Amino acid sequence: xxxxxxxxxxxxxxxxxxxxxxIAAAVGTPLYVYSGATIRARYRALDEAxxxxxxxxxxxxxxxxxxxxxxxxxxxxxxxxxxxxWEVEVARQAGFGAADVVFTGVGKSLHxxxxxxxxxxxxxxxxxxxxxxxxxxxxxxxxxxxxVAIRVNPDIDAGSHPHISTGLRINKFGVPxxxxxxxxxxxxxxxxxxLVAIHVHVGSQxxxxxxxxxxxxxLAQLATELDARGLRLEYLDLGGGLGISYDGADVLSARDYxxxxxDEVRSTGxxxxxxxxxxxxxxxxxxxGTVIDIKRRAEDSDFAVLDAGMTELMRPALYGAxxxxxxxxxxxxxxxxxxxxxxxxxxxxxxxxxxxLPTLSVGDLVAIHDAxxxxxxxxSNYNRRPLPAEVLVDNGQWRLIRRRQxxxxxxxxxx
Ligand code: LLP
Numbered sequence: 001x002x003x004x005x006x007x008x009x010x011x012x013x014x015x016x017x018x019x020x021x022x023i024a025a026a027v028g029t030p031l032y033v034y035s036g037a038t039i040r041a042r043y044r045a046l047d048e049a050x051x052x053x054x055x056x057x058x059x060x061x062x063x064x065x066x067x068x069x070x071x072x073x074x075x076x077x078x079x080x081x082x083x084x085x086w087e088v089e090v091a092r093q094a095g096f097g098a099a100d101v102v103f104t105g106v107g108k109s110l111h112x113x114x115x116x117x118x119x120x121x122x123x124x125x126x127x128x129x130x131x132x133x134x135x136x137x138x139x140x141x142x143x144x145x146x147x148v149a150i151r152v153n154p155d156i157d158a159g160s161h162p163h164i165s166t167g168l169r170i171n172k173f174g175v176p177x178x179x180x181x182x183x184x185x186x187x188x189x190x191x192x193x194x195l196v197a198i199h200v201h202v203g204s205q206x207x208x209x210x211x212x213x214x215x216x217x218x219l220a221q222l223a224t225e226l227d228a229r230g231l232r233l234e235y236l237d238l239g240g241g242l243g244i245s246y247d248g249a250d251v252l253s254a255r256d257y258x259x260x261x262x263d264e265v266r267s268t269g270x271x272x273x274x275x276x277x278x279x280x281x282x283x284x285x286x287x288x289g290t291v292i293d294i295k296r297r298a299e300d301s302d303f304a305v306l307d308a309g310m311t312e313l314m315r316p317a318l319y320g321a322x323x324x325x326x327x328x329x330x331x332x333x334x335x336x337x338x339x340x341x342x343x344x345x346x347x348x349x350x351x352x353x354x355x356x357l358p359t360l361s362v363g364d365l366v367a368i369h370d371a372x373x374x375x376x377x378x379x380s381n382y383n384r385r386p387l388p389a390e391v392l393v394d395n396g397q398w399r400l401i402r403r404r405q406x407x408x409x410x411x412x413x414x415x
Contacts (some may be wrong), residue, residue: 002342004037006286006369011330013286013367016393020288020328023367023398027389029290030308031378034401036072036394038284042254043076046276049258054271058122059101060240061087063277063373064285068392068401070094073280079122081240081275085112088119098122102237102273104199106172110134118142121373123149125199125237127174129183132193139192148187149237152180154218158203158211158241161319167202168214174200177218184226195231196272198222201239204278207251209260212241216264223268235271242279243372246322246370254279278373285372287313288328289351291364293344297319301337304360309342310349311385313371314378319346325352328365335359340366376402382408 004016004302014019016037058081059073070080071094079100082088085108089105091101103116111212113131115386116124117138126132126148153174156167166173175183180198187195200215219236223404226233240286245251258274265272289308297303315321325340336359338350351368360366379387386405391398 004041005035005283006367008147008330013207013326013328015286015398016397017396018393020286020367021365023391023393024288024290024325024328027391028401028404030306030312030388031288031290032285032312032371032388032390033065033398034069034281034285034390034392036392039069039072039281040076043073043078043107046256046258046274046279047077049255050262050272051054051258053262053266056235056271056273058100058237058273059280060275060277061091062377064281064375064377065090066376066402067094067281068399069281072099072392072394081277084108085115088121102275104201104275108211114138117144117146120144121145121147123196123199123237125149125151127151129175129179132183132187136190136192145192145194147196149199150175150180150184150195150340151199151201152177152219152222154200154202154215156202156211156214156218157309158204158206159208160241160243161321163319164205165203167200167211180223180237181222184231185229188229188231194382196234197237197239198233200238201275202241204241205243206208206241207243209252209256212238212257213260213264215239220265220268223270224298227268233270235273236268237264237273237275238265240275240277240279242276244278244370244373245281246324256305261342262311280373282370282373285370285375287368287371287375289366289368291360291362291366294362297339301339302360304338304340304357304366306340306342306351306366307352308368308388309344310346311344311378311382312388313351313368313375314380315371315374316351316353317346323351323371324369325355325357325366326369327358327360328367331361331364333359340355344385381405384410386410 289306293305310317390402
């Protein structure tokens with residue numbers, strides 16, 4: 001392979017050497033394409049950055065749980081973080097054992113907990129005293145000891161977009177830090193519960209080290225206090241959150257991120273769990289769309305209407321997120337100003353605002369970059385649009401890993 005990932009080769013975008021235009025011609029658009037080489041490289045970069053310090057990566061399935069992606073991560077040695085019993089089930093079907101799964105989530109229904117408790121997962125990450133009681137009751141009923149971690153809300157500002165910051169007291173996540181200590185101590189005398197870890201996750205797309213460092217320091221301090229009270233944990237779960245570069249600017253490296261975590265936690269001697277999602281899969285995926293209409297917007301600007309929009313990639317509509325967009329084949333000729341919009345009947349369905357691009361024509365393919373995380377996973381059927389096809393390029397070949405939905409697939413649930 002010349003260069004892995006999505007690069008220009010002879011004026012055309014390729015994924016791990018395979019032209020995106022060839023895949024789109026075979027599968028159609030809208031289409032997600034993932035680079036296996038990028039997934040492997042990004043997973044390994046995080047894993048190797050621990051430099052011998054005991055750790056486990058629990059890939060956050062919510063970022064992208066397409067089955068073949070999950071299977072590839074298992075081959076790489078990853079464990080998983082599941083955010084619903086259905087993600088737990090996907091992980092199990094992909095071959096993960098109970099000890100490879102941590103189960104997080106601010107609202108686990110009784111039905112989900114009743115299924116999860118007997119599995120003996122590595123931990124259920126508990127979000128409230130009430131949830132802990134429900135787990136305890138179930139464990140007693142099954143005659144088991146449930147392995148739990150307490151997710152603590154450290155009241156730390158992640159400095160990320162407010163919609164994806166989770167670590168402040170005003171956010172719905174975790175047990176407030178002032179009541180967490182007593183809750184943990186109480187577990188010592190509750191025979192159906194075993195406290196194996198404490199957990200923080202302060203947000204996603206975090207681009208400065210400070211909040212991640214503070215959260216790790218907070219957890220290390222708490223572990224030291226618990227240890228003094230005779231509560232020895234198995235590991236510390238520091239959550240996910242490492243940001244990626246959507247616009248080409250420099251971001252934290254895997255090495256700097258992990259070094260900071262290890263630095264804050266080393267004195268406890270406890271192994272580290274992290275739950276990376278975006279940093280593994282984000283840059284490993286593009287959404288490929290076709291220009292289906294061009295129309296005048298202003299004297300010097302056009303709308304380019306794509307067959308890919310908020311139903312395939314919700315991030316721009318939901319968070320005003322920026323994704324780099326470029327034509328799959330660079331046309332010779334001038335540039336023009338575009339508003340790249342999706343086909344959905346919502347004014348917020350804009351995938352790229354105010355972009356200067358090589359002149360586009362109807363039928364051209366465009367690639368929307370860094371869409372591997374929270375892209376396909378958040379796609380919807382609004383306007384009865386079928387969920388898009390997904391392709392994985394790996395070991396020099398591409399394969400369809402999720403066929404495009406059909407209207408019959410949709411109606412099958414209603415007949
Ligand atoms: N662990 C927990 C408990 C989480 O809630 C999350 C993400 C992660 C790990 C993984 O975080 P990551 O490494 O991917 O930052 N849809 C939003 C992101 C929502 C993140 C939710 N939690 C977006 O598209 O930006």
